[in-house]
Amino acid sequence: MSYQDAYSAINDENDSRWAFGTGFEQPVSTVDAPIPSGVDGADLAAYCLMLGEDALILSHRLQEWCTNGPELEDEVAIANIGLDLLGQARLLFGRAGQADGSGRDEDFYAFFRGPDEFRNVALVELPRGDFGELIARLLVFATWRLALFSRLTDSADPVLAAVAAKGVKEVAYHRDYAAGWAIRLGDGTDYSHERMRAGLDSIWPYIPELFVPHEIEARLATADVAVNPETVRAEFDDVLAQVFGAATLALPVRAAAQESGRVGRHTAALPPLLAEMQSVAREHEGAQW
Amino acid sequence: MTSEWPLYEVFIRGKRGLNHVHVGSLHAADDEMALHNARDLYTRRNEGVSICVVRSVNISASSPDEKDAFFAPSGDKIYRHPTFYEIPDNIPHI
Numbered sequence: 511m512s513y514q515d516a517y518s519a520i521n522d523e524n525d526s527r528w529a530f531g532t533g534f535e536q537p538v539s540t541v542d543a544p545i546p547s548g549v550d551g552a553d554l555a556a557y558c559l560m561l562g563e564d565a566l567i568l569s570h571r572l573q574e575w576c577t578n579g580p581e582l583e584d585e586v587a588i589a590n591i592g593l594d595l596l597g598q599a600r601l602l603f604g605r606a607g608q609a610d611g612s613g614r615d616e617d618f619y620a621f622f623r624g625p626d627e628f629r630n631v632a633l634v635e636l637p638r639g640d641f642g643e644l645i646a647r648l649l650v651f652a653t654w655r656l657a658l659f660s661r662l663t664d665s666a667d668p669v670l671a672a673v674a675a676k677g678v679k680e681v682a683y684h685r686d687y688a689a690g691w692a693i694r695l696g697d698g699t700d701y702s703h704e705r706m707r708a709g710l711d712s713i714w715p716y717i718p719e720l721f722v723p724h725e726i727e728a729r730l731a732t733a734d735v736a737v738n739p740e741t742v743r744a745e746f747d748d749v750l751a752q753v754f755g756a757a758t759l760a761l762p763v764r765a766a767a768q769e770s771g772r773v774g775r776h777t778a779a780l781p782p783l784l785a786e787m788q789s790v791a792r793e794h795e796g797a798q799w
Numbered sequence: 800m801t802s803e804w805p806l807y808e809v810f811i812r813g814k815r816g817l818n819h820v821h822v823g824s825l826h827a828a829d830d831e832m833a834l835h836n837a838r839d840l841y842t843r844r845n846e847g848v849s850i851c852v853v854r855s856v857n858i859s860a861s862s863p864d865e866k867d868a869f870f871a872p873s874g875d876k877i878y879r880h881p882t883f884y885e886i887p888d889n890i891p892h893i
Contacts, residue, residue: 581804581826582826583825583826583827583836583839583840584836586836586839586840587835587836587839590839590843686835687835690831690832690835694828694832
């Protein structure tokens, strides 16, 4: 018996011969979803790119942990989280290509634009630090993104709502993973506490930017398409306070905002990251594998 | 104190109402981490709806040396199998 692809092979109606690993869902389909009336397609595309780039760039940083993880088990966990985020980026880029009317595909947005066109937050592009820094960054990012996505499930854009509904389950696990490690390290030995503390200190200046609404976000939020990030600050603070309490970590003092990737001011870490990530696609343009 | 995390055995139950099946082992510092690691290592291909983990030291297992005494006596008792019944084709997992 032959099948068109792996999905149809594993989802054959008569699949009782598989004891494990069946019942896959098709990825969220983005075809034929109209842009909500009264919404500027260019705005919607820019918003999808912001959320997509956050996921893509952090996914790349997580991939850098392959062969560098402290334990084999955690290396796989980190790679899984990176794959989840990469999947979110693909769906969001696909929607951007529809919304801006260009029909460009996900590869264009990921691989054929330069650093000055990226609008990801600076937090995700920072160079890879130690495991404490990774956990701090993942905890902050997942807490922030879960708060955004859980509200985005009510978006007036059906594709954003579907992407958010799928992403909520993924990001909830990411937050759980990071919170578990933050508590283990913070409430562990003096040494692990200090490393966790140092990790938090290094990323803390990049938190304020997460809650500054970009003008496009603000516009789309009034049309119930986007979430104004200002509105999730209270939930973010609550969650972190709970984790920090269990981890016996003191909350760092609020820092002044640093770089703001949302308006195109990036750290020096972004250009080399993109150069590496984009090198294969640019070397072999249009290649399929 | 050793520097290596304790070994856990992992059991996964699939979607078909079958029993938990041993799928492998992993290292973890505590029970909760073992569950997380099992999720990440052994359910990546949509295998499971339920995971059990148990510290390997807590499992008692029969030894290969005891194989004959344990299992040979049941080897000639074919009448213990329901082989004298017709089994309908659509009954799975016998």
